[in-house]
Amino acid sequence: MRIDDGRRGRKGPRRALACVLVACLLVVGCAKKPVLYPNEHLETVGVEASQRDIDECMELAKSADLEKNQALEAGKRTAGGAAVGTATGAVGGAISGGGAGTGALIGLATGSIVGFFSWLFGASEPDPLFVRYVDMCLAERGYQSIGWK
Secondary structure, three states: OOOOOOOHHHHHHHHHHHHHHHHHHHHHHOOOOEEEOOOHHHHHHHHHHHHHHHHHHHHHHHHOOOOOOHHHHHHHHHHHHHHHHHHHHHHHHHHHOOOHHHHHHHHHHHHHHHHHHHHHHHOOOOOHHHHHHHHHHHHHOOOOEEEEO
16 A cells, blocks of 8 residues: 655656756757858868857857847746736636636746747847847958858
8 A cells, every 4th residue: 555645746846847947958058159151261270269269259249248138038028928828817717617816827827838938949049239249250350150050
């Protein structure tokens, strides 16, 4: 006979949190960088030096505060999703007879998650101003950026 110690339902939230953290790390780890055209300058300086120059130009753009504030962007998307979810859930709950309050809570949770994940999977796109700054910095050093990936 098994004794229920009340822990059975607690693994779900921990697993969900772990999945969210892994997804965040993947997004951060997969940040886009410029792709350089193999011109004479690139061939002269080599791949290692070009990577250092890319990193320096990206740091300069960050220090110029041209990178999106990812935390602010995530908060906006999550709050927007929560607002839409709450309103939709309240209406759905009232119509279905389950209660507007219960529907609103379900909508709040669902909308927040949808808003957060919409940010999460769109967060790897660098800000166009940031991209332009880095590309110009690289051009001043003799490189030609042909895009980002």
